[in-house]
Amino acid sequence: MLPFARVTIIGIGLIGSSIARATRAAMPSVALTGYDADPEVREIAERLDMFDDVASSSGAAVIDADLVILCVPVGAMEAAAREFAAELPAEAVVSDVGSCKAEVVRALASALPNATIVPAHPVAGTERSGPEAGFATLFHKRWCILTPPEGTDALAVERVAEFWRRLGAEIETMAPDHHDRVLAITSHLPHLIAYTIVGTASDMEEVTQSEVIKYSAGGFRDFTRIAASDPTMWRDVFLANREAVLDMLQRFSEDLSALQRAIRWGKGDELFDLFTKTRAVRRGIIEQGQDDPAPDFGRTHE
Amino acid sequence: MLPFARVTIIGIGLIGSSIARATRAAMPSVALTGYDADPEVREIAERLDMFDDVASSSGAAVIDADLVILCVPVGAMEAAAREFAAELPAEAVVSDVGSCKAEVVRALASALPNATIVPAHPVAGTERSGPEAGFATLFHKRWCILTPPEGTDALAVERVAEFWRRLGAEIETMAPDHHDRVLAITSHLPHLIAYTIVGTASDMEEVTQSEVIKYSAGGFRDFTRIAASDPTMWRDVFLANREAVLDMLQRFSEDLSALQRAIRWGKGDELFDLFTKTRAVRRGIIEQGQDDPAPDFGRTHE
Numbered sequence: 354m355l356p357f358a359r360v361t362i363i364g365i366g367l368i369g370s371s372i373a374r375a376t377r378a379a380m381p382s383v384a385l386t387g388y389d390a391d392p393e394v395r396e397i398a399e400r401l402d403m404f405d406d407v408a409s410s411s412g413a414a415v416i417d418a419d420l421v422i423l424c425v426p427v428g429a430m431e432a433a434a435r436e437f438a439a440e441l442p443a444e445a446v447v448s449d450v451g452s453c454k455a456e457v458v459r460a461l462a463s464a465l466p467n468a469t470i471v472p473a474h475p476v477a478g479t480e481r482s483g484p485e486a487g488f489a490t491l492f493h494k495r496w497c498i499l500t501p502p503e504g505t506d507a508l509a510v511e512r513v514a515e516f517w518r519r520l521g522a523e524i525e526t527m528a529p530d531h532h533d534r535v536l537a538i539t540s541h542l543p544h545l546i547a548y549t550i551v552g553t554a555s556d557m558e559e560v561t562q563s564e565v566i567k568y569s570a571g572g573f574r575d576f577t578r579i580a581a582s583d584p585t586m587w588r589d590v591f592l593a594n595r596e597a598v599l600d601m602l603q604r605f606s607e608d609l610s611a612l613q614r615a616i617r618w619g620k621g622d623e624l625f626d627l628f629t630k631t632r633a634v635r636r637g638i639i640e641q642g643q644d645d646p647a648p649d650f651g652r653t654h655e
Numbered sequence: 656m657l658p659f660a661r662v663t664i665i666g667i668g669l670i671g672s673s674i675a676r677a678t679r680a681a682m683p684s685v686a687l688t689g690y691d692a693d694p695e696v697r698e699i700a701e702r703l704d705m706f707d708d709v710a711s712s713s714g715a716a717v718i719d720a721d722l723v724i725l726c727v728p729v730g731a732m733e734a735a736a737r738e739f740a741a742e743l744p745a746e747a748v749v750s751d752v753g754s755c756k757a758e759v760v761r762a763l764a765s766a767l768p769n770a771t772i773v774p775a776h777p778v779a780g781t782e783r784s785g786p787e788a789g790f791a792t793l794f795h796k797r798w799c800i801l802t803p804p805e806g807t808d809a810l811a812v813e814r815v816a817e818f819w820r821r822l823g824a825e826i827e828t829m830a831p832d833h834h835d836r837v838l839a840i841t842s843h844l845p846h847l848i849a850y851t852i853v854g855t856a857s858d859m860e861e862v863t864q865s866e867v868i869k870y871s872a873g874g875f876r877d878f879t880r881i882a883a884s885d886p887t888m889w890r891d892v893f894l895a896n897r898e899a900v901l902d903m904l905q906r907f908s909e910d911l912s913a914l915q916r917a918i919r920w921g922k923g924d925e926l927f928d929l930f931t932k933t934r935a936v937r938r939g940i941i942e943q944g945q946d947d948p949a950p951d952f953g954r955t956h957e
Contacts, residue, residue, distance in 0.1 A: 452873075476870045476872050476873045477872055478872075478873075479950035479951040480937070480950060480951070481950045486950070488956065490956045490957060491956060493956060493957060495872055496869055496870055496872075498870070525869070531861075534861060534862060535862050535866050535867075535870055536870065536873060538855070538856050538859060538862055538867065538875070539856070539862075539866070539867055539870040539871055539873050539874065539875040540870065540873025540874045540875065541874075542852065542855075543852065543873075543874035543875045543877065543878055544874050545911075545914060546848060546852060546878075546911070547874070547877075547933075548914070548929055548930055548933050549907060549910050549911045549914055550844065550845065550848060550907055551933040551936050551937075552910055552929050552932065552933060553840070553844075553903070553906050553907045553910045554840050554841070554936070555932065555933070555936055556906075556910075557840060557906075559833075559836060560836060560837050560840055560841075562936075562939070564837050564841070565837075565840065565841055565936070566936070566939045566940050566943055566945060567798055567827070567943065567945065568778045568798055568800070568837060568838065568841040568842065569841055569940050569945050569946065570778050570779055570780075570797050570798070570945050570946075571754075571778045571780075571838060571841045571842025571845075572841065572842045572843075572845035572846050572849070572881050573840070573841040573842065573845045574940050574945060574946045575845065575849075575877055575878070575880060575881055576845055576848075576877070577933070577936055577937040577940055577946070578877060578937065578946075578951070578952060579874050579877055580930075580933040580934075580936070580937065581933065581934045581937035581938075582930075584926075584927050584930035584931045584934070585927065587926070587930050588923050588926040588927045588930060589923075591918050591926055592918070592921055592923055592926075595918055595919070595921075598918060599915065599918060599919060601855070602911070602915055602918075604855050604858075604859075605851065605852055605855045606908070606911070608851050608854055608855045608858075609847075609848070609851045609904070609908070612847060612850070612851055613901065613904055616893050616894070616897055616900060616901060617897070617901060619894055619897075621730075621890050621891075621894055624886075624889070624890040624893055624894075625886050625887065625890045627850055627854050628850055628882075628884075628886035628889050628890060629886045630854065630857065631849075631850050631853040631854060631857070631879070631882040631883065632882075632883045632886070634853050634856070634857055634864075634867070634868070634879055634882070635782070635853075635879040635880065635882065635883035636883075637864070637868040638868050638871050638876050638879055641868055641869065643868060643869065643871050643872050643876060644871065644872070644876045644879070644880075644954070645954045645955060648781035648782060648783045648788070649781040649782070649880070650880060650952040650953070650954055651952070651953060651954055651955060652946070652947045652952055652953055653947060653953060654790065654792040654793060654795060655792060655795060
């Protein structure tokens with residue numbers, strides 16, 4: 354039995370369009386409805402035939418849904434939810450894919466005070482944005498974290514979990530605050546640092562942009578991928594998860610200062626010890642199937 | 656006509672073994688000799704049949720070479736060069752593959768005062784180390800930077816350039832100091848930051864190592880690749896290119912503080928502007944063939 358028969362996706366970007374494609378692939382009998390605030394995106398979604406129906410308003414999109422998934426930037430969640438609140442069926446479950454959860458839990462509870470809400474975060478993505486960037490296998494073997502507030506209907510949580518399992522994801526459940534601290538270090542801080550270093554490299558006066566690009570294979574190019582991620586999405590993440598991000602940033606800055614000092618004073622042993630320890634983390638990631646085991650991320654070398 | 660007929664490689668790690676394989680593939684008639692200070696590595700090189708001859712001393716390895724390439728960590732260059740100085744033929748050209756050049760130019764000039772030295776840096780690599788990690792296509796379409804000191808014999812420079820062209824590399828020439836500043840931003844600082852954040856994430860008390868690994872697909876895993884690079888090589892790079900690295904680190908820290916402030920005070924526009932600008936750098940890298948155009952570095956999503 355399918356966990357949901359009528360699924361509506363609000364926001365047809367990388368994640369929304371990937372959920373649509375993955376649902377079509379894994380649960381072809383599900384009736385899929387999509388909506389995006391941008392008429393151009395709706396047109397692309399129609400053309401790519403990702404949904405059974407692309408609605409022209411979010412109210413019309415949710416009117417007979419039993420699962421509604423909000424796939425909009427974190428800062429747009431509350432307004433997007435308010436927009437369809439009056440049309441939402443009483444028995445529908447509402448979920449989302451936001452990268453920070455405490456703020457989203459607050460926003461959705463405020464916009465939909467009587468709805469059953471099961472917040473979710475599939476930890477997956479690429480640097481591409483928009484409806485054409487999605488693909489059906491994006492969530493395979495990736496973790497989807499559910500952060501149901503206390504008192505959430507257990508059956509609704511299990512149905513959302515089962516929905517994500519069918520898309521190929523593994524499920525974990527945790528409190529919204531803990532989620533936000535874990536993701537601050539595994540996702541938000543890495544993006545912040547990548548954006549910063551790419552900015553720093555762009556602003557050099559003595560090293561040209563052309564040199565930065567030419568010699569990027571020395572390591573820099575690894576940072577440019579996540580620094581090419583969607584600007585709106587990431588602005589919202591940093592504003593919504595401000596405290597956890599600032600705390601992680603503080604820890605990172607302290608560690609960087611220690612390393613700076615080790616370089617200044619020529620403490621080779623300290624450098625060597627850290628550089629040895631960090632190899633083990635990569636091994637763990639590869640052993641647990643969270644990255645490509647091939648060297649250089651499996652990039653082609655022809 | 657081949658630029659060199661008898662090539663000796665001192666140090667059979669990722670780069671040395673890749674040069675050997677690439678030379679075999681591109682110039683099969685070159686007589687290839689290898690040497691490594693570690694007898695176990697020499698044995699592996701014998702078994703993998705990468706060289707015509709694996710010598711048991713570096714003096715024996717260079718005795719009839721017309722090109723000697725030092726492929727040892729930057730901090731080991733001077734001692735490695737001194738070891739074969741007495742056996743080096745007068746007409747041989749000496750080169751290296753070190754990631755910083757001012758210090759290597761000094762070290763080699765001191766160890767080999769009468770030799771023709773053409774320092775080189777192929778900007779290519781993977782996170783793997785050792786003789787089994789090398790492959791013949793590593794240098795294809797990558798830049799090899801030559802940093803001949805003023806007064807270096809122009810013909811020797813051109814022969815080394817031609818050697819690298821045959822291995823598939825593109826050639827650029829610049830002063831050692833400029834090289835060290837360019838690479839500080841495109842390679843050394845990225846490695847330093849990657850090592851730091853992987854260390855920071857390992858040291859969290861409230862977020863477990865297992866959580867860091869599980870949710871690394873949110874961005875963190877991109878950093879773990881270069882933080883798995885060879886610890887000895889990188890310790891030496893930071894010690895040898897100390898001033899340029901500390902300067903770039905200072906710029907990066909200032910930019911990070913500005914971003915930190917923007918987050919603290921909720922300045923979404925500042926964040927959005929930076930996040931938009933950084934996308935252009937990625938586009939440039941892809942347009943110039945310095946990274947995989949496929950999303951997510953072309954990682955497999957099955």
